Every structure is written in structure tokens, then in C-alpha cells.
Amino acid sequence: MSNFLPNELIARLRDESNFDHEAFLNTHAKGDRITSIRLNPRKKAALTMPLNAPVPWCRDAFYLDERPIFTLDPLYHAGCYYVQEASSMFLGHILRSLGLEGASVRALDLCAAPGGKSTLLNAYLGTGSLVVSNEVIKSRVGILQDNINRWGMHNVLVSNNDPSAFSRLPGYFDLMVVDAPCSGSGMFRKDSGAIDEWSLANVKLCSDRQKRILAESIATLATGGYLVYSTCSYSSEENEDILDWIISEYGFSTVALDVAEAWKIQPTLSPVHAAHGYRFYPHQVQGEGFFVGVLKKTQEQETFGRKRAKPEKSPIKKDALRTWLVGDERLYAFMHRDDVHIFPKQYEDDLRWIQQVLYIRTAGTNIGKWLGKELVPSHELALSIFVNAEINAQELTLAVAQQFLRKENLDREVFENAGSGWCLVRHQGVNLGWVKILSNRINNYYPKESRIVHL
Incomplete structure (x- = not known):
């Protein structure tokens, strides 16, 4: 068993005070798989899967007794919940501890794919917040965008930029979340393939990369703003040492969090500045290996000139949008090519600054394509919390909902009581997408690229 995990890693962990390396090894040898989900507070539905104990450090989060096939559940595709590793949900407790729950802030999720922390930010922060969800790897941006769309909020910008690009927005963000790419030792139980890739050389490589990511982007955080730094690594070079480096180089102070003893999260202090960190070990918590620390920017940060732009006249008539949307007085509608987008009106200027x-x-x-006088609704609109609840809609059984998600032909008789034209399809009262009801058939508008191929 001692050879199951890298000897260099175990030797280092043994040096930690009160570390039970035998329990640590036994937990990895068992390979138990922990499944947890976080509910979308803005999409209430009766889940068919039984929820077990709540995740203690995150609101609306639960463990599952067993892992279902989420692909078969229409409510998963509707964005009623997000499947997320429990340890990483500790961000919820951090936001509450910092007094940011329900607050209106500008937040950056710098390394965002696949979207767990961005959707958690959106669930906790106030509706007056702006979330910029960035992913540097182009191939991962698609899944990030899909998960953001399912969540249904309009106050998110999905970007695909190197971290260095954010230095062009100095002093802009109030909150910066960096779940840094790392050597991955915290994922050994979940992904045994990561064991073969681990080495001390890779730890050093990751530490250097983490410093580069932070050095090139940290100016985007405003004075008094918070940096939440995390990894799924056990190596101090990627964790406590990084906190010390940030404090030494960039003028930050450490932030201590109240953590319940029953949670069995291990508090640590960095060797130079006694910065507070929090370690999650899978033999102690019901989750995977994780490290997180919170720092506050104390150094004065210059920002950029924020000139108000002259509002652009929209070619879209408000009356046309009221057919499809609620709360339009809070929304800024703009055109991108032929598509109509909605965005928080209060961040109209911000959008122009960021686009530059x-x-x-x-x-x-x-929300859809504008044809000059009418809108062809998009799938994103169907999943949006702003879609008009008075739109023609049809509730589907589980079997028919799965047919819809496979983008199969639907029986006209199912829609005999629905009106003609565009129709929302629902399951358990939650929107799944659009069909168009014609006299002799139903056109299924579920996106081809998102359809379920196998059931």
C-alpha cells in the first residue's frame, strides 16, 4: 500500500504534525467516489434523486448516496443543479464569511472551466453583480459557456484570454477567484491516472506557472479587494508558499476564516507571513484534496479612466421584447451580428470598457435572432430566468422529455392542448427548450450539438 501513492509525496505529508498517513493511504486504496450537487436557487424543481446529508459549508448543496446517470435527467440539462466536488464548494462559506453573500460586486473567475465556481458565485452574489468567467484554454470554453447558459443568469461575461490580458483592467474587480492549475495530488482518489503524472519536477513547474498567472493578472484587483486562491494540490510550494509570495511581492494581508471544528478542515499557517490556509484531506472530510487561502489587497492600485459612453440606440423595439422577457427595465438589449443579447443595464458601460x-x-x-420585426428565440432564452412565464408552454413526461433531449420527432397529440407557434417545453415545471407547433407536426428546436446521443 505504501507504494500506491508517490513516495516523495507521502514522505512530505508525514512531516506534517498530526497527519495520519495510514488513514490517508487507506482512503485512497478504497477509492470511494463521493458525489455532490449544488442546487440552483432560481430554478426550483422536485428532484427525483434522493438527497443525502447537506454539504455543511455550502448553501443548497447535498451529497448523494449513489451517482445517477445525470445525462438521463432532464432537470440536469435545465440547469436545476450543478454536479460539483464538495471541497471546492467551500467558496460558498468564504463568500458568506467575507460579507459578500447578496452583495453587488465585480467578480473575476480567472481559471473558470468547467464552470463550478462561476455558477456558485452567481448563486451567492447579489443579482446586481457582474461575473467575468475566463478560461485560457480554447477547447474548454465551450463546456464553460454551456454550464453558464444552463444556470440561466444574464450577468456573466464568458471570456477566452491569457491571464496577462486582465492587466489592461487595473483596479477593476472587487473579487478575484484563482483556482490555479496544479500538480493534482488532491485528485488522486478521484482520478488514479493523475498519480502517474505527479513528480516533484511537475510541482516546481506548476508553482512557477501559478506565480506567472498571478503576477500578470493581479493588478486587475482593486484596493481592498479579495483574492481567493485555491489548488487541488497537497504541495506547500503550490499553496502556503504562494500565499507568502503574494504578500511579499504585491501588498496583501491574510484573511482568517471561522471554520467549524466538526468540518475537520485543517487550518495551516504559511512559514513567512503566517498566512491562513485551509487544507481538505479525503480521510477527514467528505470530499477530495483541496487547499484554499484568502488574501486582501492593501496596496494602493491605480485604475483606468471610466468614461461614460453615449447610449447606443437599439434597433429592437421594447414591445417586441416584452413578449419574450420579464423585468426588461433592468435589461440592456444589444445586437451582435443578427443576435439579440440581454445584459444588466447597470453594466452597459462596463461591457464597452471590457470589450476594448x-x-x-x-x-x-x-435570446435569439432578430429578423427585423420579430425574434426567433434561442435555446439560451428558454433556460433564462428572464423568459416570460406567460409564453405558450407544454409539460412533458420523463419519457417524452428524454425524446426531446435526443432531438427526436415528437407526437403531435402531446401538444393538442397547446397553442400553435413557439412553445416552451417543460419537465417538473422547468423549461427545457423550444418546439414550434404546426398544424401537422412538431418541430424540435433542441440544439443539435447538445442532444443526448445515447440513453
Whole structure:
């Protein structure tokens, strides 16, 4: 068993006070798989899967007794919940501890894919917040965008930029979350393949990369703003040492968090500045290996000139949008090519500032194509919390909902009581997408690229 995990890693962990390396090894040898989900507070539905104990450090989060096939559940595709590793949900407790729950802030999730922390930010922060969800790896931006779309909020910018690009927005963000790419030792139980890739050389490589990511982006955080830094590594070079380096180089102070003893999260102090860190070990918590620390920026940070732009006249008539949306007085509608997007009105100027310096994959919610006098609704609109509840809609059974998600032909008789034209399809009262009801058939508008291929 002693050879199951890298000897260099075990030797280092043994040096930690009160570390039970035998229990640590036994937990990895068993290979138990922990499954947890976090509910979307803005999409209430009766889940068919039984929820077990709540995740103690995160609101609306639960463990599952067994892992279902989420692909079969229409409510998963509707964005009613997000499947997320429990340890990483500790971000919820951090936001509450910092007094940011329900607050209106500008937040950056710098290394965002696949979207767990961005959707958690959106669930905890106030509706007056702006979340920039960035992913540097182009191939991972698609899944990030899909998960953001499912969550249904309009106050997110999905971007695809190197961290260095954010230095062009100095002093802009109030909150910066960096879940840094790391050597991955905390994922050994979940992904045994990561064991073969681990080495001390890779730890050093990751530590250098983490410093580069932070050095090139940290100016984007405003004075008094918070940096939440985390990894899924056990190596101090990627954790406590990084906190010390940030404090030494960039003028930050450490932030201590109240952590319940029953949670069995291990508090640590960095060797130079006694910065507070928090370690999650899988033999002690019901989750995977994780490290997180919170720092506050004390150094004065210059920002950029924020000139108000002259509002652009939209070619879209408000009356046309009221057919599809609620709360339009809070929304800014703009055109991108032929598509109509909605975005928080209070961040209209911010959008223009950000567009000048970053590559934006998508802004807000794309609600559909504008044909001059009418809107062809998008799938994003169906999943949006702003879609008009008075739109023609049809509830589907589980079997028919799965047919819809496979993008199969649907029986006209199912829709005999629905009106003609565009129709929302629902399961358990939650929107799944659009169909168009014609006299002799139903056109299924579920996105081809998202369809379930196998059931």
C-alpha cells in the first residue's frame, strides 16, 4: 500500500504534525467516489434523486448516496443543479464569511472551466453583480459557456484570454477567484491516472506557472479587494508558499476564516507571513484534496479612466421584447451580428470598457435572432430566468422529455392542448427548450450539438 501513492509525496505529508498517513493511504486504496450537487436557487424543481446529508459549508448543496446517470435527467440539462466536488464548494462559506453573500460586486473567475465556481458565485452574489468567467484554454470554453447558459443568469461575461490580458483592467474587480492549475495530488482518489503524472519536477513547474498567472493578472484587483486562491494540490510550494509570495511581492494581508471544528478542515499557517490556509484531506472530510487561502489587497492600485459612453440606440423595439422577457427595465438589449443579447443595464458601460481590452466569447444571454420585426428565440432564452412565464408552454413526461433531449420527432397529440407557434417545453415545471407547433407536426428546436446521443 505504501507504494500506491508517490513516495516523495507521502514522505512530505508525514512531516506534517498530526497527519495520519495510514488513514490517508487507506482512503485512497478504497477509492470511494463521493458525489455532490449544488442546487440552483432560481430554478426550483422536485428532484427525483434522493438527497443525502447537506454539504455543511455550502448553501443548497447535498451529497448523494449513489451517482445517477445525470445525462438521463432532464432537470440536469435545465440547469436545476450543478454536479460539483464538495471541497471546492467551500467558496460558498468564504463568500458568506467575507460579507459578500447578496452583495453587488465585480467578480473575476480567472481559471473558470468547467464552470463550478462561476455558477456558485452567481448563486451567492447579489443579482446586481457582474461575473467575468475566463478560461485560457480554447477547447474548454465551450463546456464553460454551456454550464453558464444552463444556470440561466444574464450577468456573466464568458471570456477566452491569457491571464496577462486582465492587466489592461487595473483596479477593476472587487473579487478575484484563482483556482490555479496544479500538480493534482488532491485528485488522486478521484482520478488514479493523475498519480502517474505527479513528480516533484511537475510541482516546481506548476508553482512557477501559478506565480506567472498571478503576477500578470493581479493588478486587475482593486484596493481592498479579495483574492481567493485555491489548488487541488497537497504541495506547500503550490499553496502556503504562494500565499507568502503574494504578500511579499504585491501588498496583501491574510484573511482568517471561522471554520467549524466538526468540518475537520485543517487550518495551516504559511512559514513567512503566517498566512491562513485551509487544507481538505479525503480521510477527514467528505470530499477530495483541496487547499484554499484568502488574501486582501492593501496596496494602493491605480485604475483606468471610466468614461461614460453615449447610449447606443437599439434597433429592437421594447414591445417586441416584452413578449419574450420579464423585468426588461433592468435589461440592456444589444445586437451582435443578427443576435439579440440581454445584459444588466447597470453594466452597459462596463461591457464597452471590457470589450476594448478582452476577447469576449459571449456577453449576457443570447435570446435569439432578430429578423427585423420579430425574434426567433434561442435555446439560451428558454433556460433564462428572464423568459416570460406567460409564453405558450407544454409539460412533458420523463419519457417524452428524454425524446426531446435526443432531438427526436415528437407526437403531435402531446401538444393538442397547446397553442400553435413557439412553445416552451417543460419537465417538473422547468423549461427545457423550444418546439414550434404546426398544424401537422412538431418541430424540435433542441440544439443539435447538445442532444443526448445515447440513453
